[in-house]
Amino acid sequence: MSANEELERLKAAASSGDHEAMTALGKRLIATPTSAKSVDEGQLLLKQAMDAGNGEAAEFVAVIFASGMIGEQNWRQALDYLSLSASLGWSPALRQLSILADAPFENGTWGSDPSDAKALRDRIDVEGLLRIPEKQNLCEAPRIRKFDDFLPERFCDWMIDLARPKLARARTYDDTAVEGKESDARTNSSVSFNLLDLDLILLLIQTRISKIAMVPMFTMENSMVMHYNVGEQFRPHYDYLDPSKAAHAADMRKFGQRLATCLIYLNEDFEGAETSFPEINQKFRCDRGGALLFANVDLEGQPDPQTLHAGLPPTRGEKWLFSQWIRSGPLPQ
Numbered sequence: 001m002s003a004n005e006e007l008e009r010l011k012a013a014a015s016s017g018d019h020e021a022m023t024a025l026g027k028r029l030i031a032t033p034t035s036a037k038s039v040d041e042g043q044l045l046l047k048q049a050m051d052a053g054n055g056e057a058a059e060f061v062a063v064i065f066a067s068g069m070i071g072e073q074n075w076r077q078a079l080d081y082l083s084l085s086a087s088l089g090w091s092p093a094l095r096q097l098s099i100l101a102d103a104p105f106e107n108g109t110w111g112s113d114p115s116d117a118k119a120l121r122d123r124i125d126v127e128g129l130l131r132i133p134e135k136q137n138l139c140e141a142p143r144i145r146k147f148d149d150f151l152p153e154r155f156c157d158w159m160i161d162l163a164r165p166k167l168a169r170a171r172t173y174d175d176t177a178v179e180g181k182e183s184d185a186r187t188n189s190s191v192s193f194n195l196l197d198l199d200l201i202l203l204l205i206q207t208r209i210s211k212i213a214m215v216p217m218f219t220m221e222n223s224m225v226m227h228y229n230v231g232e233q234f235r236p237h238y239d240y241l242d243p244s245k246a247a248h249a250a251d252m253r254k255f256g257q258r259l260a261t262c263l264i265y266l267n268e269d270f271e272g273a274e275t276s277f278p279e280i281n282q283k284f285r286c287d288r289g290g291a292l293l294f295a296n297v298d299l300e301g302q303p304d305p306q307t308l309h310a311g312l313p314p315t316r317g318e319k320w321l322f323s324q325w326i327r328s329g330p331l332p333q
């Protein structure tokens, strides 16, 4: 079926009152708007599906509130909708609630009963989840910061579990290759999460990053998870865009410069695999859940060649890393 036929099929099913089709269409209209009305139509479809008892629709409403993609970011409301979603029997929402509430179930599986949703919601310490740890200054030129215990372990595990099944695909189709890099520039695998992949755990990580980087949420690119087996690496590169390259300049007009990068170490059971900065002869790594935040530009906002960096290969074990590139936002037209 072509993409257009698929869309027509979805529209027909949605207008006949099929809740799953209404949810799928609603998400799609919001993620890839085709007209000025798409986002409003998408929200209406999600609301109708949710009122009819569709838990997936309620989860996406939670995502809208937690991301601030439409209107203000509102974590309390996001959690209320996540709780509604879970109580409607949508199991991904129940698992996220358990993680956010730090309440793993006794039998070892997170979130197993929709009737637990409200109690889990009430246990969530929103302020605590949004509180960020002390920063350590590792270097001033370029500016490199470190945050120990940036992410609780259960969040690290959630991201690894989310990424693992998608990594294989990313390799086959190689759809996440960074533009402008030779094929041997990175031998590791990665997966990129788009708007339809967002959940409240991922959005909480992005929100925490926006706090340490002191930038708004809309500057976050699609988050990525990187995976390195022994010997795999991400060779020295810059994360900033080069305005002298036409493709980069066009991209910068839309989304701005890549001001900073945040790398969260999701595991620690490996040797080697530091993040290395060859221009300053330094390499750093974090314990599980620790984050490195570095500026890719100098104090004048210009690309800083001293930010050249690499993901060194593990000599034992495998490395899992959450990687967040941060833009400056579109230039005023």
Ligand SMILES: O=C(O)CCC(=O)C(=O)O
Pocket (backbone or CB within 6 Å): 226, 234, 239, 261, 263, 273, 274, 275, 276, 309, 310, 311, 312, 321, 323, 324
């Ligand atoms: O694996 C690393 O330490 C480096 C990753 C990196 O450079 C990136 O994600 O841009």
Ligand SMILES: [Fe+2]
Pocket (backbone or CB within 6 Å): 237, 238, 239, 261, 309
């Ligand atoms: Fe990088």
